[in-house]
Amino acid sequence: MATTATIPVVRSAAPQNFTPPLAAAQPVAQLTSVIRRYKATTALDGLSLALRPGEVVALLGPNGAGKSTAVRLMLGLTSPTSGQARIFGADPRDPATRTRVGAMLQVARIPETLKVREHIDLFRSYYPHPLPYAEIVKIAQLQGIEDRLFGQLSGGQKQRVLFALALCGDPDLIFLDEPTVGLDIEARRGLWAQIRSLAARGKTVLLTTHYLEEADALAHRIVVINKGRIVSEGTPSEIKSSTTGRKIRCHTTLTADYLRTLPTVTAVEASGEHITVTATHAENVVRAMLTADPNLSSLEITSPALEDAFLELTSI
Amino acid sequence: MSTTAIPYPTQRANTAIIYLKEIKYEFLKLLRTRSFSLSVIGFPVMFYSIFGLANRHAESGNVHFAKYLLGGYACFGLVGAALFGIGVGLAMERASGWLEVKQASPMPPLAYLLAKCTTAIAFGLIIVSILTALGIAFGGVHLTALEFAKMLGMTIVGSTCFASMGLLLALVVPANAAPGIVNLIYLPMSFASGLWIPIEFLPKFLQRLAPIFPTYHLAQLMESIFGYQNATPLSSHWIGLAGFTALMLGSAWLLFNRAQQNA
Numbered sequence: 134m135a136t137t138a139t140i141p142v143v144r145s146a147a148p149q150n151f152t153p154p155l156a157a158a159q160p161v162a163q164l165t166s167v168i169r170r171y172k173a174t175t176a177l178d179g180l181s182l183a184l185r186p187g188e189v190v191a192l193l194g195p196n197g198a199g200k201s202t203a204v205r206l207m208l209g210l211t212s213p214t215s216g217q218a219r220i221f222g223a224d225p226r227d228p229a230t231r232t233r234v235g236a237m238l239q240v241a242r243i244p245e246t247l248k249v250r251e252h253i254d255l256f257r258s259y260y261p262h263p264l265p266y267a268e269i270v271k272i273a274q275l276q277g278i279e280d281r282l283f284g285q286l287s288g289g290q291k292q293r294v295l296f297a298l299a300l301c302g303d304p305d306l307i308f309l310d311e312p313t314v315g316l317d318i319e320a321r322r323g324l325w326a327q328i329r330s331l332a333a334r335g336k337t338v339l340l341t342t343h344y345l346e347e348a349d350a351l352a353h354r355i356v357v358i359n360k361g362r363i364v365s366e367g368t369p370s371e372i373k374s375s376t377t378g379r380k381i382r383c384h385t386t387l388t389a390d391y392l393r394t395l396p397t398v399t400a401v402e403a404s405g406e407h408i409t410v411t412a413t414h415a416e417n418v419v420r421a422m423l424t425a426d427p428n429l430s431s432l433e434i435t436s437p438a439l440e441d442a443f444l445e446l447t448s449i
Numbered sequence: 450m451s452t453t454a455i456p457y458p459t460q461r462a463n464t465a466i467i468y469l470k471e472i473k474y475e476f477l478k479l480l481r482t483r484s485f486s487l488s489v490i491g492f493p494v495m496f497y498s499i500f501g502l503a504n505r506h507a508e509s510g511n512v513h514f515a516k517y518l519l520g521g522y523a524c525f526g527l528v529g530a531a532l533f534g535i536g537v538g539l540a541m542e543r544a545s546g547w548l549e550v551k552q553a554s555p556m557p558p559l560a561y562l563l564a565k566c567t568t569a570i571a572f573g574l575i576i577v578s579i580l581t582a583l584g585i586a587f588g589g590v591h592l593t594a595l596e597f598a599k600m601l602g603m604t605i606v607g608s609t610c611f612a613s614m615g616l617l618l619a620l621v622v623p624a625n626a627a628p629g630i631v632n633l634i635y636l637p638m639s640f641a642s643g644l645w646i647p648i649e650f651l652p653k654f655l656q657r658l659a660p661i662f663p664t665y666h667l668a669q670l671m672e673s674i675f676g677y678q679n680a681t682p683l684s685s686h687w688i689g690l691a692g693f694t695a696l697m698l699g700s701a702w703l704l705f706n707r708a709q710q711n712a
Binding site: 259 | 557
C-alpha cells in the first residue's frame with residue numbers, strides 16, 4: 134500500500150488543544166433563532182449558531198437534518214422565515230460580504246467543457262484580492278490536471294476543483310457542504326489534509342458532514358443537528374463521550390456521588406426530582422441501583438437518539 | 450487572524466474584467482459542447498442546403514427563393530442558438546446547483562445573464578454568416594454589403610428577443626425535459642412562421658395563426674431587408690417582437706422572484 138503511505142494521516146493535536154484566539158470577538162457568522170419552512174416541512178426550527186474567528190466547526194447530522202439549509206442561509210442563497218443570519222455583522226447577500234466568503238456546495242454537475250485553469254481564472258476575477266493562481270493550484274493539489282476539461286476528471290479531482298473555487302477569493306470564512314461525500318477513503322483523507330491547512334491559515338471554516346469520524350478529525354467544535362434543531366454541541370471528545378452508553382432516568386434517593394462509583398457510569402445528571410445516569414452497561418447499573426434503593430421509581434432506559442443516528446451515520 | 454476584526458476595505462473587483470471573462474468562458478463552454486454547437490449550426494446549414502440551395506433557380510415574381518429562404522433559415526438558426534443555449538443551458542445549470550455556486554460568489558448576476566445573451570448573439574452571427582456564405586457561393590444569392598450588415602443587425606435584435614424566451618423557459622421547464630420541450634416549441638413555431646418554407650405556401654389557417662408567433666414577426670423583419678415582406682406594416686412586427694420580449698422578461702422576472710422567495 135505504497136500509495137496510502139504518502140497521505141498525511143495527521144491526527145493533529147491542534148483541534149483538541151484549540152482555544153479560540155478571539156473568543157470574545159464578534160462572531161464571524163451568526164444564525165439567531167432561525168426558522169426556515171418550506172411549505173409543509175420545517176428545515177430549521179429555531180437554530181442558533183455562532184462561528185468565532187479561526188474556528189473549524191462541523192455541523193453534523195443525518196440527511197435532511199437541515200445542514201445544507203443552514204449553509205444556504207449563511208450564504209444568502211435563501212432567507213429565514215423568521216430569525217436572522219449575519220455574516221461579519223452584515224447581510225450575507227451583500228456583495229461586499231460575499232467577497233470575504235468562499236463556498237463549496239453540493240453540485241451535481243459543473244460546466245464540463247471548461248478547463249480547470251479556466252474555472253479558476255473566472256472565479257478569481259470575481260474577487261478584489263484573489264489568492265495567486267499558483268497558490269490555489271498548490272493548496273488544492275491540482276498540479277498536472279490544470280489543462281484538463283472538468284468533465285475528464287475523477288470524482289476526487291472534481292471535488293478538489295470545487296474546493297479550489299471556494300479558495301479563489303482568499304476568503305476569511307469558508308463553507309464546505311459535505312465536502313467528501315462520495316469520495317473513497319484515500320481521496321477523503323487527502324481533502325481532510327487540505328481542510329486542515331485552511332485552519333492553519335487562520336480561516337474560519339464551517340463544514341457539514343454526516344460522518345462523526347470526519348467531524349472528529351477536522352473540527353474544534355461539533356454541532357449535532359437533527360430535524361432543524363441542535364441536539365448536542367461540544368468538542369469532539371465531549372460529543373463522542375456523550376454518544377456512548379444509554380441513559381437511565383429514574384426517581385431515586387441514591388446520591389449522584391454514589392452513582393458515579395458504579396461500574397461503566399460515564400455521567401450523572403440531576404434535574405429536579407429525577408436523576409439521569411449514562412452508562413455503557415445499563416443492565417448492570419440498573420440491577421445495582423434497584424438493589425441499593427428498593428423504592429426506586431419511574432424508571433426509564435433510553436438509547437440516546439444521537440447514538441442511533443451515529444451508529445447509522447458513522448458506518449462508512 | 451486579525452483581518453477578521455479589522456474593517457475590511459469594501460473594494461470591488463474590476464467589473465469590466467468579470468464581464469469579459471464571463472462572456473469568454475460562456476462562449477468557449479458552448480463551443481466545446483459539441484451536442485450544442487454542432488446541432489445549432491448544423492441543422493440550419495443542412496436545412497438551408499436541402500431546401501434553399503436546391504431552389505437556386507426558383508423565382509416567383511421578384512422573389513428569389515434561395516434569398517428568401519436565407520432570411521428564413523437565418524431566423525431559424527439564431528432562434529435555435531438562443532433557445533438551446535439559454536433555455537437548456539440555464540435550466541441545467543440551475544438544476545445541477547452550479548447556479549447557486551455562482552450566486553454564492555460575488556459575481557454580479559447581470560454578468561451571468563449578459564454572458565448568456567452575448568453568447569447567443571455570437572452564435573447567431575456565426576450561423577447567419579455561414580448561411581449567407583453558402584447562399585452566395587452555391588445558391589446564386591446576390592446580397593449587397595448593406596443588406597448583409599442589416600441582417601447582422603437584425604440577428605443581434607432577434608437573438609436578444611429570443612434570449613428572453615430562453616430565460617423564461619429555463620425557469621419553467623425541468624432540466625431533464627428541457628431539450629425535448631424546447632424542440633416541441635421551437636420546431637412547430639418555426640414551421641408555422643414560414644422559416645422553413647415561405648409562409649404563402651402554408652395552409653390558410655396557419656397563415657392566419659402566424660401573427661401570434663414571435664418568429665413570424667422576426668422573419669418578416671428579416672425578409673423586409675430584401676423587400677420580401679408581406680403586406681402587413683413593418684411597425685406591427687416591431688411592436689409584436691417588442692411586446693413578446695417584454696412579456697418574456699416580465700414573466701421571467703416574476704417567476705425568478707417567486708422562486709427566490711421559496712428557495
